[in-house]
Amino acid sequence: MERFELAVIGGGPAGLAAALEARQNGIERIILFERERELGGILQQCVHSGFGLHLFKEELTGPEYAERFIESVRQSDIVCKTDTTVLEISGDRTVKAVNAADGFMEIGADALILATGCRERTREAIGIPGDRPAGIFTAGSAQRFMNLEGYRIGKRAVILGSGDVGLIMARRLTLEGSEVAAVVEAMPAPSGLNRNVIQCLDDFGIPLLLSHTVISTIGKERLEGVRIAQVDSRMQPIAGTESLIPCDALLVSVGLIPENELALQAGISTHEDSHGLAVDERMQTDAEGIFACGNAVSIHSLADYVTVQGRLAGRSAASFILDRRGRTELEPMYQDGRHTAK
Amino acid sequence: MMNQRTLSCIVCPKECALEVSMLDKVVTYISGYSCERGRQYAHDEILCPSRIITTTVSIEGGVCKRLPVRSSSPFPKERINEWMREVKELRVKAPVQVGEVLIAGILGTGTDVISSKSVAQDQ
Numbered sequence: 001m002e003r004f005e006l007a008v009i010g011g012g013p014a015g016l017a018a019a020l021e022a023r024q025n026g027i028e029r030i031i032l033f034e035r036e037r038e039l040g041g042i043l044q045q046c047v048h049s050g051f052g053l054h055l056f057k058e059e060l061t062g063p064e065y066a067e068r069f070i071e072s073v074r075q076s077d078i079v080c081k082t083d084t085t086v087l088e089i090s091g092d093r094t095v096k097a098v099n100a101a102d103g104f105m106e107i108g109a110d111a112l113i114l115a116t117g118c119r120e121r122t123r124e125a126i127g128i129p130g131d132r133p134a135g136i137f138t139a140g141s142a143q144r145f146m147n148l149e150g151y152r153i154g155k156r157a158v159i160l161g162s163g164d165v166g167l168i169m170a171r172r173l174t175l176e177g178s179e180v181a182a183v184v185e186a187m188p189a190p191s192g193l194n195r196n197v198i199q200c201l202d203d204f205g206i207p208l209l210l211s212h213t214v215i216s217t218i219g220k221e222r223l224e225g226v227r228i229a230q231v232d233s234r235m236q237p238i239a240g241t242e243s244l245i246p247c248d249a250l251l252v253s254v255g256l257i258p259e260n261e262l263a264l265q266a267g268i269s270t271h272e273d274s275h276g277l278a279v280d281e282r283m284q285t286d287a288e289g290i291f292a293c294g295n296a297v298s299i300h301s302l303a304d305y306v307t308v309q310g311r312l313a314g315r316s317a318a319s320f321i322l323d324r325r326g327r328t329e330l331e332p333m334y335q336d337g338r339h340t341a342k
Numbered sequence: 343m344m345n346q347r348t349l350s351c352i353v354c355p356k357e358c359a360l361e362v363s364m365l366d367k368v369v370t371y372i373s374g375y376s377c378e379r380g381r382q383y384a385h386d387e388i389l390c391p392s393r394i395i396t397t398t399v400s401i402e403g404g405v406c407k408r409l410p411v412r413s414s415s416p417f418p419k420e421r422i423n424e425w426m427r428e429v430k431e432l433r434v435k436a437p438v439q440v441g442e443v444l445i446a447g448i449l450g451t452g453t454d455v456i457s458s459k460s461v462a463q464d465q
């Protein structure tokens with residue numbers, strides 16, 4: 001089994017920052033796993049601007065922001081395994097992964113950093129009744145289809161949920177020539193940033209229907225419309241307020257959940273309510289030597305903060321590794337099984 | 343004529359509430375900003391609202407199918423549709439560097455259309 005000092009799982013802004021920071025803090029053998037072909041994580045599909053205002057004092061797009069870190073990683077000796085999915089991690093810090101070129105691999109590391117990001121809540125998660133016709137997407141997967149694959153999503157869309165991803169997609173669809181009939185939000189106030197309401201909806205005259213929700217979808221093969229209704233303060237549809245909006249696409253933007261399948265399998269604790277990994281102030285999970293950062297810990301609305309947190313995790317992992325190395329060198333007979341030297 | 347407008351600054355997520363006073367079409371006083379960028383935004387938003395526009399275009403021979411592109415600086419909002427039409431015509435061949443100018447001075451303005459990403463040639 002090949003050994004590394006540090007293995008980082010996930011090549012988004014969190015993982016990139018963590019790996020670079022550990023490298024700068026004297027860690028030499030680092031491996032980074034990313035299941036996509038390119039590094040950068042979700043930033044690659046966020047082609048809009050609004051990244052880097054804190055760290056670089058410039059307004060960058062997602063890919064530009066990512067590239068600054070990807071370049072530094074490329075110029076370093078950090079081993080990057082892209083197109084590689086991590087299948088399993090264990091508490092003793094071994095990582096099982098697979099890709100087309102190397103096949104199955106198992107590596108051991110002195111410390112791990114989990115930076116696996118988040119996934120989207122789906123329509124199923126909020127339970128809208130209706131058939132399952134084509135044309136219903138989560139906002140993030142629609143963003144991916146449009147921005148990375150170049151597909152058109154639909155001619156007339158309704159967006160459910162006013163999270164930032166939904167707002168940004170409303171503008172994106174409009175610019176690409178689709179009509180956005182409405183953004184429908186069950187709460188009395190938009191959940192995304194005000195700046196996104198202004199520059200994504202107001203700029204284009206897209207209606208925002210607050211205290212409204214989608215109660216059912218219509219269409220068998222392809223979506224033909226959605227039925228919406230006003231909701232009361234307990235989120236229950238109010239009788240007599242129903243109306244029909246014809247549309248061939250519904251984008252669901254109802255929130256993100258940290259992605260922690262790997263950690264859960266390994267028995268690492270998460271917060272019950274947020275699903276984020278439970279970490280201490282140095283970003284260490286309850287498994288010794290396993291650190292975490294970014295959206296896997298909690299949902300961040302700014303990539304800059306993710307980078308800052310990634311750096312903290314990288315620094316903490318580096319001092320954990322150096323500290324342990326110091327101890328094993330000083331005390332070759334160190335008895336704790338977890339601390340045996342390579 | 344004196345009048346006043348309230349804006350929400352969209353330059354950064356702090357979202358300061360800006361008050362702009364005008365006499366006829368001249369900005370006389372701006373308050374509520376926390377930094378110089380906010381003051382500049384309020385000024386521009388009244389006189390010529392502009393945005394950084396971003397989209398994607400197709401790219402040939404690269405490791406990815408779409409190339410994200412942007413306006414090099416804020417571009418007048420009323421002309422966004424013209425901008426989109428012009429940019430849609432772009433045909434880009436890999437390799438391309440981040441920041442590379444793809445259309446210089448689009449539509450006779452001082453802003454360029456630049457690549458948001460470096461894309462290597464597919465081997």
Ligand SMILES: Cc1cc2nc3c(=O)[nH]c(=O)nc-3n(C[C@H](O)[C@H](O)[C@H](O)COP(=O)(O)OP(=O)(O)OC[C@H]3O[C@@H](n4cnc5c(N)ncnc54)[C@H](O)[C@@H]3O)c2cc1C
Binds near residue numbers: 168
């Ligand atoms: C639509 C949208 C718009 C946003 N807009 C802005 C904005 O305008 N400004 C801003 O500052 N922030 C914005 N953000 C927030 C910011 O982009 C995110 O907070 C940030 O990208 C999270 O970084 P991360 O590294 O934690 O996760 P991610 O970027 O999601 O990276 C996680 C990576 O881990 C990989 N991975 C997961 N599991 C495995 C596995 N088992 N094996 C191998 N690899 C794995 C994934 O493929 C992914 O690449 C936006 C987010 C979204 C979704």
Ligand code: SF4
Binds near residue numbers: 351358376380
């Ligand atoms: S005024 Fe400055 S600090 Fe306030 S929102 Fe605008 S850019 Fe941000």
